[in-house]
Each structure stands twice: as structure tokens, then as C-alpha cells.
Amino acid sequence: MRDLIDDVPDALTSFLTRWYGPPARTPVDDSGRHHLPAALHEWYRTTRRWQTTMVHDRIFLKPEHLRDHDGLTLFMIDSEGDGLWAFDPAADGNPVYHRDPAAESWSLCELTLRRFLLLTVAAEVALYGTYARCSWTASKAQAQQVTTTMAEVPHHPMSWPTPGARLYCGPETLAVVAPSWSDKPLIPRTFALLLAGRPRWALDAAALPDGDDWLRRPLP
Numbered sequence: 355m356r357d358l359i360d361d362v363p364d365a366l367t368s369f370l371t372r373w374y375g376p377p378a379r380t381p382v383d384d385s386g387r388h389h390l391p392a393a394l395h396e397w398y399r400t401t402r403r404w405q406t407t408m409v410h411d412r413i414f415l416k417p418e419h420l421r422d423h424d425g426l427t428l429f430m431i432d433s434e435g436d437g438l439w440a441f442d443p444a445a446d447g448n449p450v451y452h453r454d455p456a457a458e459s460w461s462l463c464e465l466t467l468r469r470f471l472l473l474t475v476a477a478e479v480a481l482y483g484t485y486a487r488c489s490w491t492a493s494k495a496q497a498q499q500v501t502t503t504m505a506e507v508p509h510h511p512m513s514w515p516t517p518g519a520r521l522y523c524g525p526e527t528l529a530v531v532a533p534s535w536s537d538k539p540l541i542p543r544t545f546a547l548l549l550a551g552r553p554r555w556a557l558d559a560a561a562l563p564d565g566d567d568w569l570r571r572p573l574p
Contacts, residue, residue, distance in 0.1 A: 358476055358507045358523050366400050366472050373479055373552050377403035390417060391441070391448045393468035394429065401475075408475055410482050412437075426451055426460065437513070441467045452513045465509060473509060476521055480530040483550030490534050492547035497531045500549060504529060516546070527551045 357368040371377070381399055390398070398417060401408050408414070413431050415421075421428050426440035435455060441448040447466035453459070463470060481488070489496070504522035512519040512532075519532035530548040 358472065358521070359505060366396065366475070369472065369475065370400065370404055373483075374404050374406050378405050379403045390420075391443065391467055393448060393466070393471060394441075396468070397471045407482075409478055412439075424460065439463075439470075441470075461513070463513060469509065473507065473512065473521060476507070476523070476528055477512065477519070477530050480521070480528040480548040480550045483528070483552065485552065486548070486550040488549065489547045491544040492531075492534075493544060497545050497547050500547060501529050501531065526553065 357365040357372070362368070379402065381403055394417075409430070411433050413433055415429050415431070423438070423440050425442075427443045428438060428440045430439040431437070437455070438453045439450060440453070440460065441450050447468070450463040450465050450467055450470040451460035452463050453461065465473070480486070492500075501522045504524040504527065507521040507523055509521070512521070516532045516534075519530055522529040522531065528550045530546070532546045532548075534544045534546045
């Protein structure tokens with residue numbers, strides 16, 4: 355999945371086609387209705403072509419619902435109110451900022467809007483892919499075992515699903531490694547390890563660590 359690593363203009367379309375197959379809908383160009391940055395216009399126009407939920411635990415605001423927030427443009431919120439995401443409409447590349455509800459200021463995500471949107475889709479696939487496995491208490495050695503044949507996607511560590519999250523990709527697999535956020539009492543130095551494969555055999559062939567903490571899906 356080199357489209358996650360190589361910063362090419364059609365990376366979003368390429369990734370979605372590779373993961374979900376050809377789009378089922380014809381693109382609709384409604385760029386004249388809203389004054390959107392090019393990256394956000396591409397996101398709306400491209401993702402609408404698939405009959406697939408792209409974001410699950412967060413609410414991606416519709417173009418008409420984007421709003422100003424401390425001089426930034428708010429475009430995504432956590433479904434449980436645990437975070438806000440906004441971009442700078444005046445800066446080159448529209449850098450993305452994140453804010454926790456209790457925080458007094460925004461934190462720079464070190465990602466342009468275009469890159470952030472692409473990695474958001476990939477992270478969602480790792481958690482909600484059709485064929486997925488996850489462990490909320492993986493050790494560092496287990497995380498390394500699963501990702502050793504993958505390439506780390508170069509980016510500043512993401513703030514989701516928890517601060518410090520890293521994304522990895524293989525030819526047919528995706529993985530997110532993040533500090534564990536299980537509802538269980540946290541075990542020191544454990545990680546949430548999310549793994550998805552496309553097609554199914556790619557996940558079945560992955561080197562999953564031994565243990566009974568692996569949750570098997572598909573999810574509905």
C-alpha cells in the first residue's frame with residue numbers, strides 16, 4: 355500500500371480502490387456550493403463514491419456545518435466529546451490541530467489537511483476493517499513481531515486513537531500501534547495493536563502473537 359507512503363495526488367482514490375474495490379457511485383462536483391480547501395473538497399467528492407462508512411467513532415461535519423473555532427475551521431469531533439479537530443484556513447497546506455475538551459489551547463498535529471485525511475481513513479480501516487484483529491494489551495515485543503515485515507508510514511505520531519499512535523502498512527495489511535486505552539486497568543508498557551487485512555488470507559497469514567487476548571471480527 356505504497357499510496358500511504360508515497361505522497362501522490364490520487365493517493366486517497368488509490369487507497370480506497372485497493373481496499374474497498376472500484377467505487378459504485380459517479381463523482382458529483384459541487385465545489386461551487388462551498389468555499390473549501392482543495393484537500394477537503396477532494397475528501398468529500400472522493401469518499402461519497404463508496405457506499406462505505408469512512409469514519410466510525412468520530413463525526414465528520416458536512417460542508418454546510420463547518421464552523422469557525424478560535425480562528426480555525428472545525429471539521430471533525432469525537433462522537434463521545436473527547437476531542438476536536440480543526441484546520442487553519444489561511445496557512446499553506448491547511449495544517450490540522452487537535453484539542454481535548456479540557457485543554458485551553460489547540461495542539462498542532464504536524465500534518466497537512468490532505469495528509470491527515472488520508473491517514474484518518476487508513477487508521478479507521480485498521481480498527482474497523484472487514485477482516486480485523488485487535489489486542490488492547492499487547493507487549494512491545496508482540497507489536498514488533500506483527501509489524502516487523504511492514505513499513506512504518508512516515509508521519510508525526512497521531513493523536514487518535516490515543517496520542518502517540520503509529521501506522522504501519524504491508525502489501526495487504528494495515529496496523530495501528532498505540533498506547534493502550536482499554537477500559538481494563540492498564541498494564542504498564544502495553545499497547546493497543548489493531549490489525550486489518552485485505553483480502554482475508556492476508557490477515558490469516560499474519561504473524562499474530564500467541565495469547566488469548568485477540569478479538570476476532572468482522573464487525574457489523
